[in-house]
Amino acid sequence: MKLSLSVAGHLRLAECDIALEPVFALLDAVARERSVQAAARGLGVSYRSAWGRIASLEAALGRPVAVKTKGHGSALTPFGEALREALADAFASCAPALRASEARLAARLTPLLGLGSPVLRLAVSHDTLLSAALAGRPEFEVTIAGSAEALARLASGEADAAGFHFGARSPEPGSPFRAVFEDAALTVRPLFLREQGLICAAGNPLGLDSIADIARTGARFVNRQRGAGTRLWFERLCREAGLRPDAIRGAESEEFTHQAVAAIIASGAADSGMGTRAVAARFGLAFTPLGEETYYLAARAGADAQALALLVARIEAALPETLGYAPAA
Template identity: 75%
Template sequence: MKVTLKVVGRMRLTDGEVALEPAFALLDAVARERSVQAASRGLGISYRSAWGRIAALEAALGRPVAVKTKGHGTALTAFGAELRDALAEAFGACAPAVAASEARLAGRLAALLSPVPPRLRVALSHDTLLTAALAGRPEYEVAIAGSAEALARLAAGSVEAAGFHFGARSPEPGSLFAAVFADPALVVEPLFLREQGLMFAAGNPLGLADVADIARTGARFVNRQRGAGTRIWFERLCREAGIAPESIRGSESEEFTHQAVAALIASGAADIGMGTRAVAERFGLGFRRVGEETYFLAVRREAEGDALASLLDAVRGLSRVMIGYAPAGREPVG
């Protein structure tokens, strides 16, 4: 079993906070390529986003880290080069500890696996933590779907379990979500809490704070597919703000994962979308928290077993260490 732990360091400064891993990746790429355009291409981000990160880093540090020279591309300043070397040394020193932690975690998870695990068909609303927990588990047949579609598949009998969320403390009476909790044939397990919010380019160049700002500025929004829990939450935010969702530029767009939304924003093809803090951090995006929600797993009672218990243990363990997540067991904070 291969387990990978992602360590994300942060540096607190007088004027802000700097995520170390994205900062090092960008400084290292600029040092190699001597071109922000080439560096951004290699990192999979837009040219504008790369300069936005550099500007944010310089604003937080109060010192220039890169300089653009006519006819010679972009080079790190002496300070930027020293910072890049310091970060390289720090990450290199962390590597043995991370490898040791990975080995220990791999051993513990391997001990939890059943020797002959049953195969379980699962439909899931996409989530980074859950995808990581299911990696390398052939006993699960996983299909990614929106929350509503996952529950519809469970009701139709095409899967034995469904992962879902709905962005509220309690489901609306009479909704598909409420019916799941009332069904005696199902066991509904709260898996974890996760932060959702608005994702935008680093530095928030358009100054977007809420749904009203998106509508007012005409910012390019990336939506999720119909039936996705994140889309349901966003449309509720629109109603609470007195805004028709269809008046939001880009509301007709449909992407099927948080990563797809983040990738469009990181590439400069869109300005803002809704997703989890974990994904925003992975893509080096800005993030404004909207609230915290519970992610649930509904399972048919006859499908409960050791394999499911192993998955639940793995998921809850990851929720204690992954950024943007927390173990289930308390009320979400809106």
């Protein structure tokens, strides 16, 4: 069977032409939700249509990518998960260059076409509360990135505002987090406090309460991507415990959201990872708190203050009812 890939994001196998972006969106949603029905709802398609897409993909690839599980849920097969990971890596590698090109093109076409001001561009570290506040807000163009990458996009002009966090009381000298507070051209405000900790299998069967426990037991760890605030926190905890990150089995792994980390642990493919209490609770997993951190929003002068103020108001309204979150001090 001949395989070819196009720059437009298509996979061609014999007579089949598979659009990769919707395939990744579907596989990622199934892995995250552990349910084809919930995945379909999140993608705005019918349950029947979602299974139809899965069946078409399986027919083209010649092997199953998802199966129904006990309790009326669904899960990716090992092949389906490997395909999801391969696509995630590919899109993560291509996304920065594509987004930069799109931003430059939009900036040039907007005045030419008389379309008025472009939407407010946000680069943010992933957070469930923030994502909920941004849902259904067309005035925002949102890019999910690690904290360090979000700040890099803000500095380069690819974003008008950036959401970031770091697991320490004060940023280390020379870090991008210190620089953002020292930049007079930026306004930085705390959005909320959130609790982070170790996420483990339900009941924490291995008794993992610290990074040292993970190293001692050889437990399988699932990490975040380089530049993510959570990964930087993990690396700091390793230093404090006198451990090299590579002493942790799986420290080289890279996932791009708290949900992805939790989904892998829930599937049994890993024993532990770092994430928020809210995500651990959503997946029915054990949670050992490691501390609170502040999530910040940095905005460049001239960014739409009214739009940002409305976003902040939505977040503040949701804080009292969101597990593991609190108003910023």
